[in-house]
Amino acid sequence: MNATVVGSQLGDEGKGGVVDLFSEDADVVVRYQGGNNAGHTVVRRGEEYKLRLIPSGVIRGKTGVLGNGCVLDLETLFDEIETLRARGLDPDVRVSARAHIVLPYHRVLDRAEEASKTDGGLEVGTTGNGIGPAYEDKAGRRGIRVGELLDDAVLRDRLEYSVPKKRRLARDVFGIDTGVEFDVDHLFETFRGFGDRLESEEMVVDASSLLAEMDRDGANVLFESAQGTHIDVDHGNYPFVTSSNPTAGGAITGTGVDPSAVADGRIIGVVKAYLSRVGSGPMPTELSEDAASAVRERVGGFGTVTGRPRRIGWLDVPMLRHAARVNGFTGIVLNHVDALGGFEELKVCEAYELDGETLTGIPSTTAEWARCTPEYRTFETWADRDWSEIRNDGYDALPDAARTYVEYVSAELGTPVYAVGIGPGRDETIVRQHPFGSAED
Ligand code: IMO
Ligand code: MG
Secondary structure, eight states, rough: EEEEEESSSSSSSSSSHHHHGGGGGGGEEOOOOOOOOEEEEEOOOOOEEEESSSSSGEEEEEEEOOOOEEOHHHHHHHHHHHHHHHTTTTOOEETTOOOOOHHHHHHHHEEEEEEHHHTTTOOOOOSSSSHHHHHHHHHHHHHOBGGGGHHHHHHHHHHHHHHHHHHHHIIIIIIOOOOOGGGGGHHHHHHHHHHHHHHHOOEOOHHHHHHHEEEEEOOOEEEOOOOOOOOOOOSSSSSSSSSSSTTTTHHHHHTTTTHHHHHHHHEEEEEEEEEEESSSOOOOOOOOHHHHHHHHHTTOOOOOOTBBBOOEEEHHHHHHHHHHHHHHHHHEEEEOOOGGTTTTEEEEEEEETTEEEESSSSSSHHHHHHTTTEEEEOOOOOOOOOGGGSSSOOGGGGGGGHOOOOOOOOHTOOOOOOOEOOOGGGEEEEEOOOOOOOSSO
16 A cells, blocks of 8 residues: 655645655655655654655655655755765665756756845745756756756766856846856766765665556555645645645655555645744735744744744644645644643634635635635634653543634534644654554544
């Protein structure tokens, strides 16, 4: 049985912990989109690992694959591998020969474009890792793929075509000085070196063939999404999105598996019990800055990658309905339920009001979404407590009001709850129904 773990909101729903937990029964964990804009946290035996690129399952010793739908910052990749090795792990990471690479000029251009948008209030608030520009080059047929790093002539030709144009773009359009990031010889040496290293460590694979072979042998594949449904380039609140498809369909195109490998498996929607957003764009249930900073104090609401403060809002059910439909969730994991303990009031947006009408889903334009007013339902609150006393099978030990909240979300989406997260550790996720079939209650 395969499973796909998808963020149902705006990223940072706690996907890393979910992947870590369910990868116990997986043989391979595959990232299918995004790059080092992700920040996935795994806590193992009290030790915290923050991963940006490497699939979270490698912490459990599973093979990690980065599919063709990813864009790879190879310096980050090797840094992460080295960091894990220094901590005593032996990460087995394979990268698709078809995955595109992020070049240093992508990072420069990402930041330059954001800076230019700030003047007009259009900035997305990207992570500045060059993700958008790398995907632009992929779609524009001028990107460089992992497999091409192994071929001197092809790599040089590609750089000689692209780099002078990027230099002019940086200088003439964005008015910035260019350095080694735009130097063909420097880039050639650096990336040829990365290619050699990938080759000598036998990391480059045809991921589609590898996964098909594993599937024939009965392997369980876990697909790990980065980001979330509402920052999907197609299904999110464009243009305040990332440049890839975190939604479940991305697992098919971003790995080259038979579509049934994803569609016939479990699709796990990861839901944060409240809403957070790093970066700009609408957020109808957003709290005032004062209220948000009080919440941030308690829940550590700062971005894993950029350290920026997260915007905070109430759970938004129309967003979740959209996510459940677009992804076909077979179940959800409701995370961060502990974080809501001790709130003085607890509200959930059930529907929106727009121009005198009630909407239960989200409108298809971002401008309309920005004008939506939430219609709230109030929930009974529950006290904060020592959550670590409640372990794996402790669903019934959750406060009554917390169970009511969990069951409300499940009923609204018409999907079962696979698990409830009450803390970052592996044993702080209460599994109700295991997506691979074992440990059912
Ligand atoms: P994980 O996998 C939350 C946001 C950025 C910005 C927008 C575009 O940890 O859930 P990009 O650098 O991708 O071009 O930025 O997307 N963003 C995320 N927000 N969690 C993430 O990843 C994110 N990855 C990108 O803040 O608004
Ligand atoms: Mg994150």
